[in-house]
Amino acid sequence: MSPHRFRTMGEQAGRRSWAEPWKIKMVEPITMTTREEREKAIREAGYNTFLLRSEDVYIDLLTDSGTSAMSDRQWAGMMLGDEAYAGSVNFYHLEQAVQQYYGYQYLVPTHQGRGAEHLISQALIKKGQYVPGNMYFTTTRLHQEMAGGIFVDVIIDEAHDPADMHHFKGNVDLNKLEDLIKEKGAENIAYVSLAGTVNMAGGQPVSMANVKALRQLCDKYGILLMLDATRMVENAYFIKTSEEGYADKPVAEILKEFCSYTDGAWMSGKKDHLVNIGGWLAVNDEELFDELRNMVVVYEGLHTYGGMAGRDMEAMAIGIRESVQDDHIRARVGQVLYLGQLLTDWEIPIVRPVGGHAIFLDARAFYPHIPQERFPAQMLAAQLYLDSGIRSMERGIVSAGRDPKTGEHRHPRLELTRLTIPRRVYTEAHMDVVAESVKEVYNLREQTRGLKMVYEPKRLRFFQARFEPL
Numbered sequence: 001m002s003p004h005r006f007r008t009m010g011e012q013a014g015r016r017s018w019a020e021p022w023k024i025k026m027v028e029p030i031t032m033t034t035r036e037e038r039e040k041a042i043r044e045a046g047y048n049t050f051l052l053r054s055e056d057v058y059i060d061l062l063t064d065s066g067t068s069a070m071s072d073r074q075w076a077g078m079m080l081g082d083e084a085y086a087g088s089v090n091f092y093h094l095e096q097a098v099q100q101y102y103g104y105q106y107l108v109p110t111h112q113g114r115g116a117e118h119l120i121s122q123a124l125i126k127k128g129q130y131v132p133g134n135m136y137f138t139t140t141r142l143h144q145e146m147a148g149g150i151f152v153d154v155i156i157d158e159a160h161d162p163a164d165m166h167h168f169k170g171n172v173d174l175n176k177l178e179d180l181i182k183e184k185g186a187e188n189i190a191y192v193s194l195a196g197t198v199n200m201a202g203g204q205p206v207s208m209a210n211v212k213a214l215r216q217l218c219d220k221y222g223i224l225l226m227l228d229a230t231r232m233v234e235n236a237y238f239i240k241t242s243e244e245g246y247a248d249k250p251v252a253e254i255l256k257e258f259c260s261y262t263d264g265a266w267m268s269g270k271k272d273h274l275v276n277i278g279g280w281l282a283v284n285d286e287e288l289f290d291e292l293r294n295m296v297v298v299y300e301g302l303h304t305y306g307g308m309a310g311r312d313m314e315a316m317a318i319g320i321r322e323s324v325q326d327d328h329i330r331a332r333v334g335q336v337l338y339l340g341q342l343l344t345d346w347e348i349p350i351v352r353p354v355g356g357h358a359i360f361l362d363a364r365a366f367y368p369h370i371p372q373e374r375f376p377a378q379m380l381a382a383q384l385y386l387d388s389g390i391r392s393m394e395r396g397i398v399s400a401g402r403d404p405k406t407g408e409h410r411h412p413r414l415e416l417t418r419l420t421i422p423r424r425v426y427t428e429a430h431m432d433v434v435a436e437s438v439k440e441v442y443n444l445r446e447q448t449r450g451l452k453m454v455y456e457p458k459r460l461r462f463f464q465a466r467f468e469p470l
Contacts, residue, residue: 046466058389066270068423081311090313104282106289111307113268133193169204196232203355205238234356274319374450388437
């Protein structure tokens with residue numbers, strides 16, 4: 001059964017409900033604030049959900065980065081931290097896990113994914129080179145641009161349409177890529193930047209057929225293919241459920257095959273790996289590894305800890321093994337699909353098919369009367385918080401930032417508000433509360449007006465920008 005037609009509560013004839021493959025051992029209390037308290041909080045935060053205090057949030061769907069619940073085995077592993085400055089045993093456990101499940105030969109640990117993005121950009125990009133990729137991601141593109149690179153979007157056109165039901169909207173358009181190579185010259189392409197599940201497109205996956213063809217095209221022109229593996233386990237699950245020939249293969253096997261078509265990868269371990277901090281960069285080329293290993297000492301820490309404590313590396317090594325278990329990833333994605341199905345049944349506009357880590361509300365369709373320059377997705381996130389204390393985030397014109405040459409707003413076709421589901425944190429009842437809040441905000445959509453930006457930081461403005469309602 002395709003995950004995009006998945007229902008979770010026995011709604012289909014002859015089907016039994018499923019439950020999460022874990023039981024709860026410890027809880028963290030959360031409290032619903034009053035409407036008056038939320039109005040004060042969002043006003044003080046400049047209508048930016050990133051600037052809210054977590055204690056003022058009821059259900060926190062800001063991000064799935066570092067917000068997962070660790071298992072009892074991961075917590076036990078934290079007690080086995082070898083905090084030696086050099087040669088920590090936990091580094092070797094992490095190295096072994098990456099080699100076993102991702103297949104790359106050489107590992108460089110970093111404090112989080114952003115550190116890995118910085119290292120690979122500095123190592124591989126020469127000023128003026130182009131970096132084609134399947135849609136931008138905020139921090140990835142910024143590091144590429146700061147290294148002198150020029151990002152070019154080569155994702156398939158379907159990815160820019162929230163309603164298009166293509167199962168692999170993360171795919172690279174091979175014709176777009178080859179046209180770019182021919183126009184600019186292969187020597188002017190730093191590398192191809194491939195994301196496994198495309199965040200900004202709604203968590204959309206890449207097919208195995210596409211990465212195979214991409215590998216052949218890169219080999220034809222002698223270009224490196226580098227992978228953002230942050231949510232590759234989720235991508236592997238979608239291959240298992242939606243691509244012919246993979247239904248009977250375990251997710252771990254699919255993950256390793258996908259990575260085998262790439263030359264290296266960077267990773268934010270705060271997502272798939274079920275930890276609160278940490279990342280890595282892995283490659284197969286020894287010469288490139290030697291450069292990266294030298295650079296990490298300058299920017300992050302020694303090459304056997306890279307900004308992480310030993311205990312964090314141990315928790316990550318265990319998390320890698322847990323993340324590739326079929327039962328885990330089926331439940332993880334299933335919870336996202338459950339929320340998506342509720343909203344779809346109520347005809348609320350979202351990006352479809354539903355992706356692996358979040359529901360993306362189509363703010364353009366919510367607020368067709370609010371022009372993009374008045375930040376409809378940012379306002380939608382604020383309205384959800386005001387209604388129920390749910391924290392979401394903007395993924396539209398604010399996240400897109402400004403063109404570094406013209407200084408003008410970039411205008412992405414997708415103007416989205418992201419409801420990001422942490423792993424192993426919330427229950428189905430929480431998803432019901434979220435869905436009902438979205439429905440209430442949607443019902444009041446015609447009364448809503450836009451925002452004006454009153455403070456704009458120089459880089460990654462969506463983190464710290466401030467707004468006022470019109």
